Amino acid sequence: MYASTVPMDSSKLVLLLSFSYILLHQPSLTAAQPNFAYSNCNYNSVGNYTTNSTYQRNLNSLLSSLASDTQIKNGFYNLSVGEFPDRVNAIALCRGDVAVDVCRSCVNDSTHKILEVCPNKMGAYGVYSLCMIRYSNSSIFGVVDEQPSYYQWNGKKVLDLTLFNQALQTLLARLRAKAASGNSLKKFATGNQSAGVETIYAIVQCTPDLSEGQCSSCLLDLFRMITNCCDGNVTGKIGAKLIRPSCNLRWEAGQFFNGTLEILPSPPPPQISSPISLPAPAQGTKSNTARIIVITVVSSAVGAVILVICICLFKRTRKQREKERIESK
Numbered sequence: 485m486y487a488s489t490v491p492m493d494s495s496k497l498v499l500l501l502s503f504s505y506i507l508l509h510q511p512s513l514t515a516a517q518p519n520f521a522y523s524n525c526n527y528n529s530v531g532n533y534t535t536n537s538t539y540q541r542n543l544n545s546l547l548s549s550l551a552s553d554t555q556i557k558n559g560f561y562n563l564s565v566g567e568f569p570d571r572v573n574a575i576a577l578c579r580g581d582v583a584v585d586v587c588r589s590c591v592n593d594s595t596h597k598i599l600e601v602c603p604n605k606m607g608a609y610g611v612y613s614l615c616m617i618r619y620s621n622s623s624i625f626g627v628v629d630e631q632p633s634y635y636q637w638n639g640k641k642v643l644d645l646t647l648f649n650q651a652l653q654t655l656l657a658r659l660r661a662k663a664a665s666g667n668s669l670k671k672f673a674t675g676n677q678s679a680g681v682e683t684i685y686a687i688v689q690c691t692p693d694l695s696e697g698q699c700s701s702c703l704l705d706l707f708r709m710i711t712n713c714c715d716g717n718v719t720g721k722i723g724a725k726l727i728r729p730s731c732n733l734r735w736e737a738g739q740f741f742n743g744t745l746e747i748l749p750s751p752p753p754p755q756i757s758s759p760i761s762l763p764a765p766a767q768g769t770k771s772n773t774a775r776i777i778v779i780t781v782v783s784s785a786v787g788a789v790i791l792v793i794c795i796c797l798f799k800r801t802r803k804q805r806e807k808e809r810i811e812s813k
């Protein structure tokens with residue numbers, strides 16, 4: 485179970501939401517577009533465009549180019565359409581480990597969803613689990629964009645805080661250097677680090693239009709937020725995502741990213757089996773900790789029951805599935 489918080493205008497207004505972890509990990513493969521995990525309709529611009537304006541035509545043309553692109557294979561899309569003052573610039577970015585077809589489908593979904601969520605907006609930003617999109621009338625290429633920030637974390641605590649923090653810092657420092665030194669097609673790194681009995685798995689990523697120095701500093705700022713963020717003190721949390729337009733990171737105690745050689749999915753971390761869906765969004769912070777603990781305890785118990793059912797179902801369907809695998813080869 486994840487909780488999340490979105491600091492708006494330097495933590496003036498904090499909006500707290502809880503998510504069903506499982507929903508966030510559904511690949512966007514269906515025709516109906518899933519909801520964004522986070523969206524902001526005043527991205528880089530606070531204005532509205534009028535219906536049938538040149539800006540709208542440019543935006544529509546740009547979004548449909550993004551949706552139908554079949555050339556891009558590295559998961560980074562940057563396009564501009566039109567001339568000042570009606571020029572629209574857009575960036576879409578897939579998480580660095582997702583397959584090309586999954587990425588295209590996610591970007592396609594995002595181009596439709598962003599218009600639905602932010603109608604007539606000069607600038608907008610939408611975040612899915614596997615990709616994000618943003619557009620603006622201002623230039624957004626080669627610029628470190630750290631607002632808005634979006635966080636989610638897993639309510640579960642780590643076993644040994646000191647050990648975990650040391651391992652996390654070591655891992656993130658290593659991944660930062662690796663991602664920043666990536667080329668102009670991809671700036672992404674994955675890795676793992678043992679922290680006693682736990683192993684931390686993490687990804688870090690920048691949009692590859694940033695220079696090595698820009699990527700490095702974007703990530704460094706992001707790392708600082710781990711210990712120093714509004715209500716989202718994610719220190720000691722077993723999993724967290726910190727997402728900004730220009731760079732993002734995530735860690736978990738189990739492998740959640742797609743290893744290049746790893747085709748079969750690894751055993752999911754325990755929270756993935758959480759069957760509780762979409763607790764009502766809550767405002768304010770007072771009851772948050774208590775709520776997370778309650779949700780964690782309840783979901784652990786229900787999760788155990790589900791697990792037993794799953795094992796039974798798995799045993800029953802195993803033979804059939806093995807047959808299907810062979811047939812689909």
Ligand SMILES: *[C@@H]1O[C@H](CO)[C@@H](O)[C@H](O)[C@H]1NC(C)=O
Nearest residue numbers: 515516517551552592593596
């Ligand atoms: C993009 O999504 C729309 C609606 O979800 C769908 O109709 C269309 O076929 C998709 N386009 C591509 C290129 O996948």
Ligand SMILES: *[C@@H]1O[C@H](CO)[C@@H](O)[C@H](O)[C@H]1NC(C)=O
Nearest residue numbers: 529530531532569606621622
């Ligand atoms: C973008 O649009 C906003 C709102 O209409 C406007 O204030 C701003 O000057 C525009 N920026 C550019 C670069 O055109």
Ligand SMILES: *[C@@H]1O[C@H](CO)[C@@H](O)[C@H](O)[C@H]1NC(C)=O
Nearest residue numbers: 530531532533603604605606
């Ligand atoms: C943009 O439109 C929204 C309603 O769609 C309105 O509330 C807002 O005031 C408008 N903003 C500007 C700058 O015109």
Ligand SMILES: *[C@@H]1O[C@H](CO)[C@@H](O)[C@H](O)[C@H]1NC(C)=O
Nearest residue numbers: 533534535536537538540541
């Ligand atoms: C936009 O254009 C369409 C088709 O040209 C027209 O039917 C519609 O009334 C226009 N809307 C506005 C608000 O001008």
Ligand SMILES: *[C@@H]1O[C@H](CO)[C@@H](O)[C@H](O)[C@H]1NC(C)=O
Nearest residue numbers: 511581582583586742746747
């Ligand atoms: C993970 O990689 C496999 C093999 O390349 C691919 O089939 C699968 O779609 C990938 N998963 C995601 C989420 O991209």
Ligand SMILES: *[C@@H]1O[C@H](CO)[C@@H](O)[C@H](O)[C@H]1NC(C)=O
Nearest residue numbers: 674675676677685739743746
């Ligand atoms: C963990 O990291 C080591 C190198 O640090 C790597 O060899 C190994 O493949 C990684 N394991 C996973 C599951 O990513």
Ligand SMILES: *[C@@H]1O[C@H](CO)[C@@H](O)[C@H](O)[C@H]1NC(C)=O
Nearest residue numbers: 562563564625668669692693
């Ligand atoms: C998009 O990014 C690539 C690589 O970072 C760069 O070469 C290209 O000029 C960019 N396109 C636009 C329209 O800025």
Ligand SMILES: *[C@@H]1O[C@H](CO)[C@@H](O)[C@H](O)[C@H]1NC(C)=O
Nearest residue numbers: 645711712713717718719720
């Ligand atoms: C964040 O949480 C950690 C561990 O729970 C605690 O040691 C630290 O003081 C907290 N930091 C802030 C700024 O609240």
